[in-house]
Amino acid sequence: MNLVIETVFKRPNLFKLRCICALLTKTRTWKFHDLPVRHFSKLHKIDNVGFIHVRNFFLCRASSVTRTSKHLYLKPNLIIMKLDSPEFHSIFTPELNCLIDLFKKYNYELRIAGGAVRDLLDGKVPVDLDFATTATPAEMKEMFTKENIRMLNMNGEAHGTITARVNDKENFEITTLRIDVVTDGRKAEVEFTKDWMLDANRRDLTINSLFLDFEGQVYDYFNGIDDLKHHRIRFVGSAEQRIQEDYLRILRYFRFYGKIANDPDKHENETLDAIRNNAEGLKRISGERIWMEMKKILMGRYPAHIIQSMIQVGLGQYIGLPRANNFKELFSVCERTEGQNCHHMTRMSALLDDEVDVYTFHERNKLSNEELQLALFIVQHRGDAMGEDLMSYCTDLHSDSSGTEQKVISKIVELMKYCGHKKTAAEFPALKLPVLPVTGHDLTQRDVPRGPKIALTLNELRKIWKDSRYTLSKEELLDKIPEVLERIPDNLKKKRKK
Numbered sequence: 130m131n132l133v134i135e136t137v138f139k140r141p142n143l144f145k146l147r148c149i150c151a152l153l154t155k156t157r158t159w160k161f162h163d164l165p166v167r168h169f170s171k172l173h174k175i176d177n178v179g180f181i182h183v184r185n186f187f188l189c190r191a192s193s194v195t196r197t198s199k200h201l202y203l204k205p206n207l208i209i210m211k212l213d214s215p216e217f218h219s220i221f222t223p224e225l226n227c228l229i230d231l232f233k234k235y236n237y238e239l240r241i242a243g244g245a246v247r248d249l250l251d252g253k254v255p256v257d258l259d260f261a262t263t264a265t266p267a268e269m270k271e272m273f274t275k276e277n278i279r280m281l282n283m284n285g286e287a288h289g290t291i292t293a294r295v296n297d298k299e300n301f302e303i304t305t306l307r308i309d310v311v312t313d314g315r316k317a318e319v320e321f322t323k324d325w326m327l328d329a330n331r332r333d334l335t336i337n338s339l340f341l342d343f344e345g346q347v348y349d350y351f352n353g354i355d356d357l358k359h360h361r362i363r364f365v366g367s368a369e370q371r372i373q374e375d376y377l378r379i380l381r382y383f384r385f386y387g388k389i390a391n392d393p394d395k396h397e398n399e400t401l402d403a404i405r406n407n408a409e410g411l412k413r414i415s416g417e418r419i420w421m422e423m424k425k426i427l428m429g430r431y432p433a434h435i436i437q438s439m440i441q442v443g444l445g446q447y448i449g450l451p452r453a454n455n456f457k458e459l460f461s462v463c464e465r466t467e468g469q470n471c472h473h474m475t476r477m478s479a480l481l482d483d484e485v486d487v488y489t490f491h492e493r494n495k496l497s498n499e500e501l502q503l504a505l506f507i508v509q510h511r512g513d514a515m516g517e518d519l520m521s522y523c524t525d526l527h528s529d530s531s532g533t534e535q536k537v538i539s540k541i542v543e544l545m546k547y548c549g550h551k552k553t554a555a556e557f558p559a560l561k562l563p564v565l566p567v568t569g570h571d572l573t574q575r576d577v578p579r580g581p582k583i584a585l586t587l588n589e590l591r592k593i594w595k596d597s598r599y600t601l602s603k604e605e606l607l608d609k610i611p612e613v614l615e616r617i618p619d620n621l622k623k624k625r626k627k
């Protein structure tokens with residue numbers, strides 16, 4: 130297939146354009162089909178819908194020209210490879226086979242898209258499958274209705290997504306091929322298409338722009354297979370443009386870097402520049418979405434290197450880490466927690482210097498209460514003089530901490546992981562912890578007035594019990610009530626009111 134160039138100029142300057150063509154092919158005919166897109170993207174900028182910009186001149190494209198409205202598109206070289214791995218064969222459930230037959234029957238194309246193709250090529254069984262189709266949402270709805278297949282949650286319809294529940298057993302999310310026509314950095318207005326290349330072209334990374342049919346053929350328009358093979362994370366076309374369509378892609382880039390790259394710190398300068406120039410756009414992204422990505426980065430590969438790179442390109446202030454600079458601590462904690470199955474917050478705490486940092490981070494990322502409490506706990510206790518006998522330190526900490534037994538134990542275990550005390554982290558949960566032998570009920574039986582005095586007395590008794598190394602019996606503790614009560618002022622409530 131020979132590609133003959135057509136040109137569409139904003140400001141026609143044929144001469145300049147021809148010079149560039151000549152540079153590439155030494156003829157006036159461009160032969161894109163045997164050049165990977167990346168090859169010429171150095172000279173040209175490929176924008177969000179596949180235009181090529183040649184040094185400020187609007188361009189062009191060729192072959193079986195695809196037109197939408199007034200534009201012409203570049204048709205990049207399509208690479209097809211065959212996948213025949215056990216992982217690929219493992220995806221075929223009876224429900225999926227049923228879905229495939231249905232789309233065949235109605236003559237619509239259906240392929241697996243995005244992350245699942247990437248994972249299969251990487252030898253992994255994908256967690257979930259995303260599907261792409263040439264059928265429009267209306268056509269899908271008609272087909273599923275005719276075939277008595279239930280559809281769920283119609284919220285995604287405007288963006289082309291229909292969820293079908295097959296055999297009342299398995300859900301399939303199927304999205305119509307689309308072009309993101311207008312984007313505001315978070316969500317897009319879309320136009321449906323039948324062209325697989327255009328759908329690939331709207332996606333974030335080359336490794337996420339692959340399609341897979343059910344014969345095992347992988348369709349690759351943007352060199353995703355080669356990038357995956359060489360552990361490269363690249364945006365499809367222009368990084369700036371891809372980021373500006375959805376600023377969350379900045380974090381997705383770093384997340385996939387942690388998943389795919391095999392060098393902790395080998396980002397392409399061009400990509401980092403685009404991220405640096407667009408970092409501010411993250412302001413518009415909700416804390417929940419940011420935190421979702423951050424959690425995966427923290428638990429992926431090279432978390433310390435990646436988060437350091439993120440802060441160095443200026444993301445800190447937009448992701449709730451305006452003061453973060455203690456990379457030494459981050460590196461140590463990530464190293465110490467390697468293979469420890471630690472909580473993501475344990476690693477994150479390394480970059481939070483104090484409680485103010487924790488609350489700043491919480492404000493941006495809307496942490497769960499469990500995450501917030503864990504970060505506060507680690508920040509408060511990581512500097513404790515823990516002594517030689519760590520089990521004893523943990524037992525005391527347990528006795529001093531409020532909260533349900535299980536929650537306190539898990540916070541202590543995380544603290545031990547943070548500090549690199551692996552043995553204690555593993556053994557502490559199995560330790561039979563001493564239980565305070567007196568309860569609030571025992572105190573009321575001994576005429577301690579109800580109200581705040583009960584809790585205060587219990588606390589005092591707990592301290593006495595701890596000082597005895599948990600040896601005092603119930604009776605011995607109850608005998609201490611009078612002396613404890615003497616230390617608690619009578620006008621407790623009045624004082625509080627003041």
Ligand SMILES: Nc1ccn([C@@H]2O[C@H](COP(=O)(O)OP(=O)(O)OP(=O)(O)O)[C@@H](O)[C@H]2O)c(=O)n1
Pocket residue numbers: 242243244245259331332333334337338375377378381
């Ligand atoms: N901001 C985004 C989010 C998603 N996508 C596209 O939509 C696909 C599916 O998105 P998602 O399920 O969020 O990510 P996956 O790549 O499938 O990764 P994961 O394994 O985390 O699901 C991606 O592969 C990518 O092609 C995108 O282009 N830009």
Ligand SMILES: [Mg+2]
Pocket residue numbers: 243244245257259
């Ligand atoms: Mg996915």
